[in-house]
Amino acid sequence: xxxxxxxxxxxxxxxxxxxxxxxxxxxxxxxxxxxxxxxxxxxxxxxxxxxxxxxxxxxxxxxxxxxxxxxxxxxxxxxxxxxxxxxxxxxxxxxxxxxxxxxxxxxxxxxxxxxxxxxxxxxxxxxxxxxxxxxxxxxxxxxxxxxxxxxxxxxxxxxxxxxxxxxxxxxxxxxxxxxxxxxxxxxxxxxxxxxxxxxxxx
Numbered sequence: 200x201x202x203x204x205x206x207x208x209x210x211x212x213x214x215x216x217x218x219x220x221x222x223x224x225x226x227x228x229x230x231x232x233x234x235x236x237x238x239x240x241x242x243x244x245x246x247x248x249x250x251x252x253x254x255x256x257x258x259x260x261x262x263x264x265x266x267x268x269x270x271x272x273x274x275x276x277x278x279x280x281x282x283x284x285x286x287x288x289x290x291x292x293x294x295x296x297x298x299x300x301x302x303x304x305x306x307x308x309x310x311x312x313x314x315x316x317x318x319x320x321x322x323x324x325x326x327x328x329x330x331x332x333x334x335x336x337x338x339x340x341x342x343x344x345x346x347x348x349x350x351x352x353x354x355x356x357x358x359x360x361x362x363x364x365x366x367x368x369x370x371x372x373x374x375x376x377x378x379x380x381x382x383x384x385x386x387x388x389x390x391x392x393x394x395x396x397x398x399x400x401x
Contacts, residue, residue, distance in 0.1 A: 204321040205253070205334040207346075208277040211319060212246050212394060214350040215357055219244075231263040244361060245269070247395040257304030260395050264309065267393065271309045273364055274393040275357065276316040278302060279334065283320025286345050288353050290360055291316045305395075315364075317357055319349065357394060 201209055216222045216236055224236045225248070236246040245267050249259035264274060278301055283289065293313045296303035306312045324333035338346055 202337055203335050204338060205279055207279045207319045207321055207349075208317075209248055210346070210350060211277050211317065211353045211357065212248055215354045215394065216246055218354050218358075228263075231266055232259040233263065235263065237267075243365070245393050247393060249395065253301040253304070255304055256301050257306070257308030260305050260393070261308035263393060263395070269393045271311045272313045272315075274305075274309070274314045274395065275360055275364075276302060276305055276314050276395055277353075277357070278316060278318060279321045280318035281321060281323050281330065281334070283318060284322040285320055285338075285342055286349060287320035288349060288356060289318050290356060291318055315360060317353060317360065319353055361394070 213222065216224070219238055221236050221238055224238075225234045225246075226236070227233075227250075228235045231247065232251050233247050233249040235248075238244040238246065245263065247260065247263045249256035251259050260274065260276075263269070264271065278299055280289075280299075282297070292315050295312065296306055302316065305314065321334065324330060
Protein backbone atom coordinates (compact mmCIF):
# COMPACT_ATOMS: atom_id res chain seq x y z
CA UNK A 200 0.00 0.00 0.00
CA UNK A 201 1.58 3.26 -1.13
CA UNK A 202 2.00 6.02 1.42
CA UNK A 203 2.64 3.66 4.32
CA UNK A 204 5.83 3.10 6.31
CA UNK A 205 6.24 -0.22 4.53
CA UNK A 206 6.31 1.49 1.15
CA UNK A 207 9.03 3.99 2.03
CA UNK A 208 11.28 2.24 -0.51
CA UNK A 209 8.75 3.16 -3.20
CA UNK A 210 8.92 6.78 -2.01
CA UNK A 211 12.72 6.75 -2.28
CA UNK A 212 12.61 5.41 -5.84
CA UNK A 213 10.00 8.01 -6.79
CA UNK A 214 12.22 10.75 -5.34
CA UNK A 215 15.20 9.26 -7.17
CA UNK A 216 13.31 9.28 -10.47
CA UNK A 217 12.33 12.90 -9.83
CA UNK A 218 15.97 13.84 -9.17
CA UNK A 219 16.91 12.27 -12.53
CA UNK A 220 14.08 14.13 -14.23
CA UNK A 221 12.34 10.92 -15.33
CA UNK A 222 9.47 10.77 -12.84
CA UNK A 223 6.95 10.60 -15.68
CA UNK A 224 8.67 7.64 -17.30
CA UNK A 225 7.33 4.79 -15.14
CA UNK A 226 5.90 2.08 -17.38
CA UNK A 227 4.18 -1.14 -16.42
CA UNK A 228 5.99 -4.27 -17.63
CA UNK A 229 4.08 -7.51 -17.25
CA UNK A 230 7.23 -9.48 -18.05
CA UNK A 231 8.83 -8.33 -14.79
CA UNK A 232 5.62 -7.94 -12.77
CA UNK A 233 6.37 -4.35 -11.98
CA UNK A 234 6.89 -0.78 -13.14
CA UNK A 235 10.18 0.17 -14.74
CA UNK A 236 12.18 3.20 -15.79
CA UNK A 237 15.24 2.74 -18.00
CA UNK A 238 17.09 5.99 -17.47
CA UNK A 239 18.80 7.66 -20.39
CA UNK A 240 19.76 10.57 -18.16
CA UNK A 241 21.89 8.50 -15.79
CA UNK A 242 23.13 5.97 -18.34
CA UNK A 243 22.91 2.36 -17.25
CA UNK A 244 20.34 2.73 -14.49
CA UNK A 245 17.08 0.80 -14.34
CA UNK A 246 14.53 1.53 -11.62
CA UNK A 247 12.05 -1.14 -10.62
CA UNK A 248 8.92 -0.93 -8.48
CA UNK A 249 7.66 -4.52 -8.04
CA UNK A 250 3.89 -5.01 -8.16
CA UNK A 251 3.81 -8.29 -6.28
CA UNK A 252 3.16 -9.00 -2.62
CA UNK A 253 6.22 -8.26 -0.51
CA UNK A 254 6.86 -11.91 0.35
CA UNK A 255 7.31 -12.83 -3.32
CA UNK A 256 8.66 -9.61 -4.83
CA UNK A 257 12.00 -11.30 -5.45
CA UNK A 258 10.29 -12.88 -8.45
CA UNK A 259 9.93 -9.41 -10.00
CA UNK A 260 13.54 -8.46 -9.20
CA UNK A 261 14.90 -11.71 -10.65
CA UNK A 262 12.83 -11.33 -13.83
CA UNK A 263 14.07 -7.77 -14.28
CA UNK A 264 17.67 -8.81 -13.64
CA UNK A 265 17.36 -11.51 -16.31
CA UNK A 266 15.66 -9.23 -18.85
CA UNK A 267 18.26 -6.48 -18.53
CA UNK A 268 21.17 -8.85 -17.87
CA UNK A 269 22.06 -7.30 -14.53
CA UNK A 270 24.29 -9.11 -12.09
CA UNK A 271 23.12 -9.50 -8.48
CA UNK A 272 26.03 -7.44 -7.19
CA UNK A 273 24.82 -4.54 -9.35
CA UNK A 274 21.35 -4.58 -7.83
CA UNK A 275 20.62 -2.14 -5.01
CA UNK A 276 17.61 -3.08 -2.90
CA UNK A 277 15.80 -0.21 -1.20
CA UNK A 278 13.67 -1.13 1.80
CA UNK A 279 12.18 -0.06 5.12
CA UNK A 280 14.07 -0.96 8.28
CA UNK A 281 12.35 -1.47 11.64
CA UNK A 282 15.61 -1.54 13.57
CA UNK A 283 16.53 1.99 12.58
CA UNK A 284 14.59 5.04 13.78
CA UNK A 285 12.94 7.33 11.28
CA UNK A 286 15.59 9.72 10.01
CA UNK A 287 18.37 7.13 9.90
CA UNK A 288 19.53 5.44 6.70
CA UNK A 289 22.46 3.21 5.84
CA UNK A 290 23.96 0.96 3.18
CA UNK A 291 24.30 -2.73 4.03
CA UNK A 292 26.60 -4.66 1.73
CA UNK A 293 25.13 -8.12 1.33
CA UNK A 294 24.46 -10.63 4.07
CA UNK A 295 21.27 -11.97 5.60
CA UNK A 296 17.79 -10.53 5.20
CA UNK A 297 17.66 -9.69 8.93
CA UNK A 298 14.02 -10.64 9.10
CA UNK A 299 12.85 -8.58 6.14
CA UNK A 300 10.63 -10.84 4.02
CA UNK A 301 10.99 -8.75 0.88
CA UNK A 302 14.79 -8.97 1.05
CA UNK A 303 14.58 -12.69 1.82
CA UNK A 304 12.48 -13.20 -1.31
CA UNK A 305 15.11 -11.40 -3.39
CA UNK A 306 17.88 -13.52 -1.90
CA UNK A 307 15.92 -16.72 -2.59
CA UNK A 308 15.04 -15.80 -6.18
CA UNK A 309 18.50 -14.47 -7.10
CA UNK A 310 20.15 -17.35 -5.19
CA UNK A 311 22.69 -15.04 -3.59
CA UNK A 312 22.86 -12.44 -0.84
CA UNK A 313 25.50 -10.16 -2.39
CA UNK A 314 23.07 -7.34 -3.25
CA UNK A 315 23.79 -4.05 -1.44
CA UNK A 316 20.74 -2.58 0.34
CA UNK A 317 19.71 0.93 1.18
CA UNK A 318 17.99 0.57 4.55
CA UNK A 319 15.58 3.37 5.39
CA UNK A 320 14.64 3.55 9.06
CA UNK A 321 10.96 3.61 10.06
CA UNK A 322 11.45 2.69 13.72
CA UNK A 323 9.61 0.18 15.84
CA UNK A 324 6.05 0.70 17.09
CA UNK A 325 5.45 2.38 20.41
CA UNK A 326 3.39 0.89 23.21
CA UNK A 327 1.16 -2.06 22.33
CA UNK A 328 0.88 -1.27 18.63
CA UNK A 329 1.60 -4.39 16.59
CA UNK A 330 4.44 -4.41 14.06
CA UNK A 331 1.97 -5.15 11.26
CA UNK A 332 -0.23 -2.20 12.15
CA UNK A 333 2.82 0.02 12.48
CA UNK A 334 4.37 -0.81 9.10
CA UNK A 335 1.04 -0.63 7.27
CA UNK A 336 0.17 2.68 8.92
CA UNK A 337 0.81 6.07 7.40
CA UNK A 338 3.36 8.57 8.67
CA UNK A 339 2.05 11.12 11.16
CA UNK A 340 2.27 14.79 10.21
CA UNK A 341 5.39 15.34 12.33
CA UNK A 342 7.01 12.25 10.80
CA UNK A 343 6.32 13.53 7.30
CA UNK A 344 8.54 16.54 8.03
CA UNK A 345 11.39 14.16 8.85
CA UNK A 346 10.54 11.99 5.85
CA UNK A 347 11.11 14.85 3.42
CA UNK A 348 14.71 15.14 4.63
CA UNK A 349 15.11 11.34 4.63
CA UNK A 350 14.11 11.13 0.97
CA UNK A 351 16.71 13.73 -0.01
CA UNK A 352 19.43 11.94 1.98
CA UNK A 353 18.37 8.56 0.60
CA UNK A 354 18.59 9.73 -2.99
CA UNK A 355 22.04 11.21 -2.30
CA UNK A 356 23.21 7.91 -0.81
CA UNK A 357 21.68 5.89 -3.64
CA UNK A 358 23.46 8.04 -6.22
CA UNK A 359 26.74 7.54 -4.34
CA UNK A 360 26.21 3.79 -4.27
CA UNK A 361 25.48 3.61 -8.00
CA UNK A 362 28.57 5.73 -8.66
CA UNK A 363 30.59 3.28 -6.56
CA UNK A 364 29.21 0.33 -8.52
CA UNK A 365 30.13 2.09 -11.76
CA UNK A 366 33.67 2.73 -10.50
CA UNK A 367 34.11 -0.91 -9.53
CA UNK A 368 32.96 -2.05 -12.97
CA UNK A 369 35.42 0.26 -14.70
CA UNK A 370 38.41 -0.55 -12.48
CA UNK A 371 41.19 -2.86 -13.78
CA UNK A 372 40.12 -5.49 -11.26
CA UNK A 373 36.65 -5.73 -12.76
CA UNK A 374 35.78 -9.13 -14.25
CA UNK A 375 36.04 -9.56 -18.02
CA UNK A 376 33.21 -7.85 -19.79
CA UNK A 377 33.04 -5.10 -17.19
CA UNK A 378 30.57 -2.36 -17.88
CA UNK A 379 29.72 -1.52 -21.45
CA UNK A 380 27.06 1.00 -22.30
CA UNK A 381 23.78 0.05 -20.93
CA UNK A 382 20.81 0.31 -18.79
CA UNK A 383 21.36 0.01 -15.09
CA UNK A 384 19.96 -2.27 -12.53
CA UNK A 385 19.38 -4.72 -15.24
CA UNK A 386 21.81 -4.91 -18.06
CA UNK A 387 20.90 -4.99 -21.67
CA UNK A 388 23.74 -7.04 -23.09
CA UNK A 389 25.97 -4.87 -20.97
CA UNK A 390 26.64 -4.13 -17.37
CA UNK A 391 24.10 -2.04 -15.53
CA UNK A 392 22.71 -1.28 -12.13
CA UNK A 393 19.23 -1.95 -10.83
CA UNK A 394 17.66 0.04 -8.04
CA UNK A 395 14.61 -1.75 -6.74
CA UNK A 396 12.18 -1.45 -3.89
CA UNK A 397 12.07 -4.71 -1.94
CA UNK A 398 9.00 -3.96 0.11
CA UNK A 399 6.53 -3.61 -2.75
CA UNK A 400 2.87 -4.11 -2.05
CA UNK A 401 1.69 -5.60 1.19
